[in-house]
Amino acid sequence: MRVLFSTYGSRGSVEPIVGLAVRLRELGAQVRVCAPPDEEFAELLARAGVESVPAGDPVRPLVTSVTPGSAAGLARRVADLMAAQFETVAAAAEGCDVLVATGPLPATAGARSVADKLGVHYVHASHQQVLLPSPHRRPPARRGQPLPDGAIDNRALWASDAEIAHSMFGAELNTQRAAFGLPPVDSVRDYAFTERPWLASDPVLDPWLTPADVAAVQTGAWLRPDERPLPAELVDFLEAGAPPVYVGFGSMPAPAGFARAAIEAVRARGRRVVVSRGWSELDLIDDRDDCFLVGEVNQQALFARVAAVVHHGSAGTTTTATRAGVPQVVVPRGADQPYWAGRVAGLAIGAAHDDAADPTVDSLSAALGTALTPAARARATAVAGTIRTDGTTVAARLLFDSVGR
DSSP, X not given: OEEEEEOOSSHHHHHHHHHHHHHHHHTTOEEXXXXXXXXXXXXXXXXXXXXXXXXXXXXXXXXXXXOTTOOTTHHXXXXXXXXXXXXXXXXXXXXXXXXXXXXXXXXXXXXXXXXXXHTOEEEEEESXXXXXXXXXXXXXXXXXXXXXXXXXXXXXXXXHHHHHHHHHHHHHHXXXXXXXXXXXXXXXXXXXXXXXXXXXXXXXXXXOOSSOSSOOEEOOOOOOOOOOOOOHHHHHHHXXXXXXXXXXXXXXXXXXXXXXXXXXXXXXXXOOEEEEOTTTTOOOSSOOTTEEEESSOOHHHHHTTSXXXXXXXXXXXXXXXXXXXXXXXXXXXXXXXXXXXXXXXXXXXXXXXXXXXXXXXXXXXXXXXXXXXXXXXXXXXXXXXXXXXXXXXXXXXXXXXXXXX
């Protein structure tokens, strides 16, 4: 079986793909991944021994330069993202049996178009359910396109979301499809998602409720064991005192002054701090010996040795922290992050910071007061024991079955 993945996004979009790609290769499949050309993604795929094909523009400059929620320059980015599917991904998909697509709607709609043109089996996969139509919650607003005022029925809102999505992306998609020899589609969102999208998330942390408007197939999160040792200097720091608090914002832009507020809040709780530099280039605020700065590191190993994890609330970091059994403080800024913050608070495995307010020393200290309690630690330990670790195996078997049929 020959499988092509198409993904576009930050580290949280690429990492799960690597996990499934490695599992498929172990089972005898041939795998290649079309991913953004950022150097760290190429290194990640190379370390895993997975063939990669650069597709689209680098993600890091986009994430760190575009205001969250802004629609400025969106039309150009959409056109470029779709073009990468019709050009680079289409060339890589020649001779493949399956094309698995994740990422923003322009990318996945383009990927399905490629699959249809080549007669390749197509799967849409999402690492969280926030964007999948469901009567159990409202759709999130799209960039520059608010939902209708006064509407309260969730199904009506999801119908509006489909119309909004098509108004944003339909003309460009159908223009590129026409050049590719394909007929137009009348709903970009529904076309890209299909009637049976995959939900690659844990059913305890991210339960898919039925009935729903799509028959989502929940595989479990696509996790890959990380065997890398922690740096010796970090190990020395961890062993020099009580477990510290981890602070990081991953590949998201952090709020102004976040590092200072977080470090001072942790200190106010009598704890040491491990700060992750990330794409926000977080840094230490002084030279005191109670703080340690890390770059790229094995989060699975590190989270198992800290007292709490303060983070932005991506699907990947939330899942890694939950699996490690460590309490969390989620500081959401947009996209699916408020959802994950709500899940952490709802499961009583940590605290959710108000997504409408900038974090301060006092607000972060209050959230840490919840996360650092024995009750939160006990609950986090209990929930960790329920997290499935077979998501890549489940997904791989589904792919083999689909090709067999």
